[in-house]
Amino acid sequence: MAGAPTDRIPVLTILLPVLGVAIWFLIGKVGLEVLALVPAVALLGNVVAAVHHAEVVALRVGEPFGTLVLALSVTVIETGLIISMMLGAEPNPALLRDSIHAVVMLVLHGLAGLCIVVAAVRQREAEFRVEGANALLAVLLPMSVLVLVLPNHLVTVPGPFYSTRQLAFVSAACLGLYVAFLFIQTNWHRVYFLPVGEAETLAHDRPSGRITIASLGLLLVALLSVVLLAKSLAPALEGGVQAAGAPAAIVGVIIAAIVLLPETAAAVRAAARNRLQASINLSLGSGVASIGLTVPAVALVASWIGRPLELGITEGATVLMTLGFIVAVITYGTGRTNLLSGIVHLVLLATYIFTVFVP
Numbered sequence: 001m002a003g004a005p006t007d008r009i010p011v012l013t014i015l016l017p018v019l020g021v022a023i024w025f026l027i028g029k030v031g032l033e034v035l036a037l038v039p040a041v042a043l044l045g046n047v048v049a050a051v052h053h054a055e056v057v058a059l060r061v062g063e064p065f066g067t068l069v070l071a072l073s074v075t076v077i078e079t080g081l082i083i084s085m086m087l088g089a090e091p092n093p094a095l096l097r098d099s100i101h102a103v104v105m106l107v108l109h110g111l112a113g114l115c116i117v118v119a120a121v122r123q124r125e126a127e128f129r130v131e132g133a134n135a136l137l138a139v140l141l142p143m144s145v146l147v148l149v150l151p152n153h154l155v156t157v158p159g160p161f162y163s164t165r166q167l168a169f170v171s172a173a174c175l176g177l178y179v180a181f182l183f184i185q186t187n188w189h190r191v192y193f194l195p196v197g198e199a200e201t202l203a204h205d206r207p208s209g210r211i212t213i214a215s216l217g218l219l220l221v222a223l224l225s226v227v228l229l230a231k232s233l234a235p236a237l238e239g240g241v242q243a244a245g246a247p248a249a250i251v252g253v254i255i256a257a258i259v260l261l262p263e264t265a266a267a268v269r270a271a272a273r274n275r276l277q278a279s280i281n282l283s284l285g286s287g288v289a290s291i292g293l294t295v296p297a298v299a300l301v302a303s304w305i306g307r308p309l310e311l312g313i314t315e316g317a318t319v320l321m322t323l324g325f326i327v328a329v330i331t332y333g334t335g336r337t338n339l340l341s342g343i344v345h346l347v348l349l350a351t352y353i354f355t356v357f358v359p
Contacts, residue, residue: 009056009214013049017218020046020225029232032239040236043229043258046222047077051262053219060212068185068285073219075289078103078259079297080227085234085251086301092238094310096298097148097160098252100291101313101321104144105352106256107287108324111264113345115271115279116331120339128277132192133332136284139181141325143291146170148321152312160312164303171296178292193281249356260286280332316355324348 020042030036054073061069082096092098119126147170156163162170185193207215241251263286270278302309313321327348331341 009211009218010052012045013052013222014218016042016045016049017221017225020229021221024225024228024232027232029235031235032243033236036233036236039229039232043226043233044261046225046229047258047262050077050219050222050226051266053215053222054262055266056207056215057212057219060207060209068182072289072293073223074259074263074286075293076223077226078255078290079294080223081230081255081259082294082298083301084227084231085237085255086298086305086307091307092248092251093308094248095252095255096295096302096309097311097313098249099255100252100295101148101317102249102253102256103260103290104140104148104287104321105324105349106253106260107263107283108140108328109345109349109352111260111267111283111286112280112328112331113342113349114264115267115276115283116337116342116345117339118268119271119274119276119279120337120342122272123274125336125338126271126274126276127336128280128332129192129194130332130335131189132194132277133280133284135181135184135189135192136280136288137325137328137332139177140284140287140291143174143177143288144321144325146173147291147295147311148313149318150312152318160310161308162311167299167303167309171299174292175296178288181288181292194277247356247359253353253356276337314359316359320348320352320355324352 020039023039023042027035027039030039050073054069058069078099082099085092085095116126150170151160151162151166154162154166156166237251237254241248263282267279267282270276270282299309327344331337331345
């Protein structure tokens with residue numbers, strides 16, 4: 001996160017959030033047409049702007065709070081994207097499942113695998129803290145099973161659905177796990193999540209209080225802009241998927257890819273600086289935050305508007321996700337990793353993407 005300037009706020013990151021809100025007011029919802037490029041470009045620009053402002057705040061508060069700020073910001077974007085599309089004319093009851101499943105597989109294999117490869121190319125063997133990685137996996141694994149697997153095996157409601165009480169319990173359980181994880185990460189065992197060899201946060205030029213407050217305000221505007229622009233683009237995205245004959249699940253993958261784009265840049269940058277632990281915090285931490293916060297928020301909205309949530313994944317997807325967690329436990333079990341581990345994770349990511357198109 002050292003890439004963000006600390007003595008000024010780039011003009012573009014000031015203009016983009018305001019411009020995004022203005023575009024939403026002027027254009028509104030757009031279908032599959034050339035005009036959709038305008039809010040699409042503005043949305044991507046606001047994602048980058050939001051990450052920049054989150055990084056400025058992160059530099060002020062230090063690690064592991066820095067990666068936490070970025071993870072929370074990205075989770076707000078994801079939640080806003082899903083809810084805005086849920087409120088559309090043709091809601092997809094499986095959208096939450098598809099996006100959460102995609103986030104889990106992308107962070108577990110895509111983002112983590114890419115960071116391991118980058119770190120291994122530069123260092124041959126990259127080090128991280130086993131305690132921190134295991135803590136993240138210990139929370140991500142049960143969350144994933146509760147949300148994506150368990151609905152298929154309960155009998156109160158047929159199909160991959162939870163009853164109202166079951167969904168409320170699972171949402172509370174995921175939120176409780178996330179709160180417990182935050183307490184461990186930021187309080188009792190903070191050292192578990194610091195890069196190897198760092199007893200305290202790396203010394204960076206800290207932004208002033210004025211810059212930090214301004215970035216925090218612009219961060220909120222940028223997040224609002226992303227949510228509004230996503231709502232504007234929802235018809236175009238759904239129309240594009242239908243026109244291409246792609247499976248509906250690809251919408252969830254696209255949402256996950258959009259929200260993880262800034263995390264990917266920050267995590268890869270950290271891996272290139274031999275700070276693989278920071279990369280792991282960003283990647284796996286995004287998965288934990290995504291389930292721990294997005295699922296309760298979306299479940300609350302779905303209950304309020306009376307729309308069911310299709311959560312359970314298929315048997316084939318369950319097998320692949322189980323294999324992914326087994327490989328992750330092996331990868332993060334020693335405190336060292338190398339190029340082969342990264343390649344294995346990337347192959348599993350390719351397998352997941354392939355099975356989305358060819359189930």
